[in-house]
Amino acid sequence: MATSPQIVSGEYKFGFHDEVEYLEQTKRGLTRETVEEISRIKDEPKWMLDFRLRAYEHFLSRPMPTWGGDLLQIDLDKIVYYRKPSEGEEKSWDDVPEKIKKTFERLGIPEAERKFLSGVGAQYDSEVVYHSVREELSKIGVVFMGTDQGLKEYPELFRKYFATVVPPEDNKFAALNSAVWSGGSFVYVPKGVEVPLPLQAYFRINAENTGQFERTLIIVDEGAKVHYIEGCTAPIYTTDALHAAVVEVIALPGSKVRYTTIQNWSNDVYNLVTKRAHAHAHSTVEWIDANTGSRLTMKYPSIYLRGEGATAEVISVAVAGKGQHQDTGAKAIHLAPNTRSRIISKSISKDGGRTTYRGQLKVVPGATGVVASVRCDALLLDEGSRSDTYPYIDIQEDDTTMTHEATVGKISQDQVFYLMSRGLTENEATNLVVQGFLEVFTKELPMEYAIEFNRLVKLEMEGSLG
């Protein structure tokens, strides 16, 4: 399908980047000294240094995964593993350095903050530079701060849960993150507290060849409720960038957690993320996950259903355009009786892009009364694009009800024709059909995000039409 000249296909729409003076950064490449230096700069307790070094050793001994996407282009020696853009945490917006502020203004954060946000954890490169928690959240005891700050201010709570969901030995990139992590959000919601507004964190990668290794830890105590939103945009680079994050969620009994991601890294970023939640008795964990950016994303949000009556839901969307590979999916591991999971995956491949659904559904012996469903739908918009589906369904308990369905197809010409007969152009009609295809995802988003996401999809789609 030819691309019309007036539409710039594949160019990153938010791809600006500012020159920032970095105050402190490590040398390129990863050595034991780099790891020690990061820990020293951060003035961390001994146990964290030991943890980093253990992870570093594991990272070295672990081979590069050969499945999924092509990881051979990542040059780990070229990456700066830590840089610190400004001194410490900023309490108020006025203290944020001007250049960084300007970047956020382009993203529309300050306006959004007063209207919608209950707190902003804005990550500029490897450090949380601006962070505010609204007064009423502090009053009800909600902790929402940078992960480094969390380690300092809540050492016991932090140590009790940190790396209990994703140990460094889980996979090579979790080990890498564990060795060099910096930034991310630390959230604690006390017993019975319902956070009335979504907590939001904006992440950005800036500067060429910067690795971004944020680490997020969310602990939701019994009966509490929270919605965390993460959205990513990044400036465009000439060489490859790596984003290897770890997100750990602990949903204690009776709690409810929703974690929403809109991933829109520029098309040169390798996005290799481990996201996992432990769902205890009668808790609910929901991953709402969209991936439109990056060169390669390998991300499979997981939920370990550890307590009786826990519920898991994953709704994920992937859009892969030219040169992109979205290798995404979901995992639901049923470890306790009467747990439920629902996985819905929607993917769109266009302009030679590739989407892969890779999922796991597991029911262990003794987890009786499990009800699980997996649904994957893929749209292939043109010749040369590709869609793969690899679901793993491992059931070891007879008292299980599991259904899985998957379809792959192209856009229904009947629907496009019908809409065109009502006066829409082909582009508009196709857009509408795609938006309908993704609606199961979009309707789960807060309104302003839904609008932004639809706009994003429309921009992505325009590149392929013409």
Place this chain on the structure above:
Amino acid sequence: MTAAEGARTTKVAGVARTTGAAATSSTAASRQGPLDLTLSFVDEDTVRSTAGAASDPDWLLADRLAGLRAFEALPIETNQLYTTYVDLRNARLAETRPRLGPSGPAAKIATAAKLLPEGAAGYAEIGDDRVTALVLAPEARDAGVVLDTLAGLGARDPEWLRRLLEGGCTLPENDKLAQLNRALWTNGLVLHVPDGVRLERPVVLRWSIGSPGSAVLSRSVISVGEDAEVSVVEEQVASAGSIGADPSGPQSFFAGTTEVRLGPGSTLSFAGLQDFAISQVAFQHRSAVLERGASIRWALAHLGARIIRSRIDNTLEGDGSSVEQAEIVFGSSDQLFDLTSYTRHLGRDTTGNLLSKAALADRSRAYMKGLATIDKPAHGTDSFLGEFAMLLSKQARSVAIPSLEIDQPDCRRVAHASSVGPIDETQLFYLESRGIDPDDARKFIVLGYLEPVVARVPLQGAQDRLRELLEAKWDARTGARPASVAVA
């Protein structure tokens, strides 16, 4: 037959319960990784002596050696999607050895017409060491149908044999176990149906193998000419010596490949019934290459053996070619069924309809791994892949991996589906409300669930036998009847 089968499976199920304990206390059962294959006879000497005993021509020896090198180089599972679901820990094959049957006049193959099963157009029988019978009905022989051993074909038409086998032909290059057969096959059959010949009655191939310590490696070829049509019933049963074998005793090993080529517009219906003894470990490869408008129907039932590792490759090369594949598993004791199927759509307007169903009792396990690949030229593909399991006990386990790789968006339909669950309580309730005893009701539901394959078996006698086997296996499975019913 029914009584004998019933007695056998009862004993098997009874003994199987003790194997876990036996394995841990036995010194012979050393720690073995799930991917370890403990064959001791696979080496160049064995390949050379096998070729020597069969008086192979030079090209064939070279081909065997190429197979051996591939075997040595390849891992047991090359597909990373599936490696974590390979488990050969219960295969204790170090003691097994291929047996070379008598040669010369002693190796006489029976050809008496009375051996032909009722309703069949051809019959072949294979034992632990050699092919023992080959019979063709007059109408098949007159039409030019060939049913022979590979050795027999080689004696008659060496160039034809070479065309059929050389270069590993349609055996998957990346499969260690298929390459094992290429290196070390000792017996094998060829069935050829000439252009335009339509056989109404099926050809029956009966394998009767499994003597303790035996290793049987075979390679077979079925070629169906343009617009020809044939159906094949393959029965694989335990030889007299292995019925009632002790599951913790010596095992026997079977590796078999069947390569099918289908000419333009031809049709093959292939029904396979496998009911080996519990001491059997069996690796099977079946591959089919389809030309324009050809179609193949697989109906495969897996009942026996301790470990079954089966792989099917369907290559839909010709425009409008189609495959319909139905596989059923009925597992009990600690049987392991590891089933893989690859379907590759290359031509235009091809159709793939693949269905796997497993009913799993006791501690049995089934891995159902399927991959449908739709290549760029394959416009207008219709592909469906379904993998379903019914778990009949707490310890049973089912793994389903129905995968798709799609490079061509212009498809009629691409979908897959999978479900796992226990027996449907509403169906049970319905049958019980009609006055049917609960265990009978369960039996009807399970047998009905597996019926799609049974109904596809083209020969009435074989179809009846499969039903009997399924029923006997149901009755014999461990802990089948609640005590109260058993007393009554």
